[in-house]
């Protein structure tokens with residue numbers, strides 16, 4: 001069996017034909033009608049009123065904050081200490097200041113109590129990260145708390161395309177939701193991002209921000225601050241084809257995760273995180289006593305894996321030596337992502353589970 005990668009993209013003749021036909025048709029490559037069509041299909045899948053397609057899922061977050069007017073150093077944005085670093089870096093890029101909070105032990109998402117403790121009169125927003133497609137257990141409390149205090153909610157749903165909560169797509173509960181189409185995602189355009197919102201004013205602003213604040217394309221009249229965060233139609237033709245495949249991938253990813261969970265169910269050293277039926281796990285995540293020894297054993301067996309992110313407060317741009325976020329620290333030192341691409345075969349899943357069983361049987 002070939003080496004089982006932790007992630008790989010999935011495309012077939014439909015993407016290849018779409019690119020060839022676009023190129024043969026003399027497309028200008030740059031962002032135009034195909035990007036709009038890709039955005040329309042994202043809006044329709046997530047049932048959002050508006051969607052703006054961006055260059056990646058970091059600048060989407062930056063633009064969302066700029067559109068909300070959160071651009072001063074004194075403006076604070078609460079970010080979970082356990083997330084991909086882009087969630088915090090986007091705050092710095094917008095000109096504001098990230099403030100960290102711990103995550104829940106059950107979901108790895110922002111902890112309500114810790115979030116409340118981080119609130120000051122300068123708190124302007126929270127970055128609600130649906131990590132691995134999950135929402136915090138106390139989502140409703142967080143939503144009401146923020147509504148009462150007029151604290152904006154930017155949803156970092158980079159990992160959550162195909163995930164729902166009470167029938168509504170993740171990313172539609174806050175003011176604006178952000179997605180990523182980088183390679184290790186349920187669908188990919190190589191790089192790419194999207195912002196969805198039901199707020200027409202926010203949509204208007206994010207469309208301006210990604211195009212130098214131009215009132216209309218190609219006309220150099222600038223009515224708002226903006227830079228170049230645009231996409232390309234060359235990528236959009238791939239995105240349009242990938243969007244058609246989401247429903248099938250949602251089913252596959254859920255099935256793969258369930259099978260893995262079942263096969264490892266009685267390995268006492270392996271912990272799985274509570275995962276609702278509406279969640280399509282982005283990565284197959286497990287909690288184990290010693291991440292690095294399991295990772296190297298799996299590599300010897302021809303299986304790729306990846307340790308969870310580090311806590312942000314231990315990283316160079318944010319180093320806070322006197323702070324502790326116990327749950328975030330726990331996950332950063334015990335979490336491992338197993339192979340997670342949608343097209344994993346049953347044989348591959350069995351091999352992964354058997355290797356983990358053997359590892360723990362011998363330790």
Ligand SMILES: Cc1ncc(COP(=O)(O)O)c(C=O)c1O
Pocket residue numbers: 056057058059083084086087129156158159179180181182191192193
């Ligand atoms: C939670 C989260 N936020 C933001 C990003 C950044 O997205 P991108 O790589 O498209 O810039 C990622 C990327 O994986 C992510 O996982």
